[in-house]
Amino acid sequence: MIQKNMDIRGAIKKAGVRQWRVAEAYGLCEGNFSRLLRKELDKETKKHIYSIIQELQKSELGQAACVSA
Secondary structure, eight states, X not given: OOOSXXXXXXXXXXXXXXXXXHHHHHTSOHHXXXXXXXXXOOHHHHXXXXXXXXXXXXXXXXXXXXXXX
């Protein structure tokens, strides 16, 4: 069985953020977000999730820089 939304899942992994953080920022609990990803998402929803991933990645990189400084 091929998983749906592999592009979203891969972007989350590549960005180094946790799925629960993306879910929380999207306004869902992790379980509901996981269920959302079971069906292929439309382009607008994906675009919104990509922007959340980018924002989380930026904020986590900023936090990491503060810790290592």
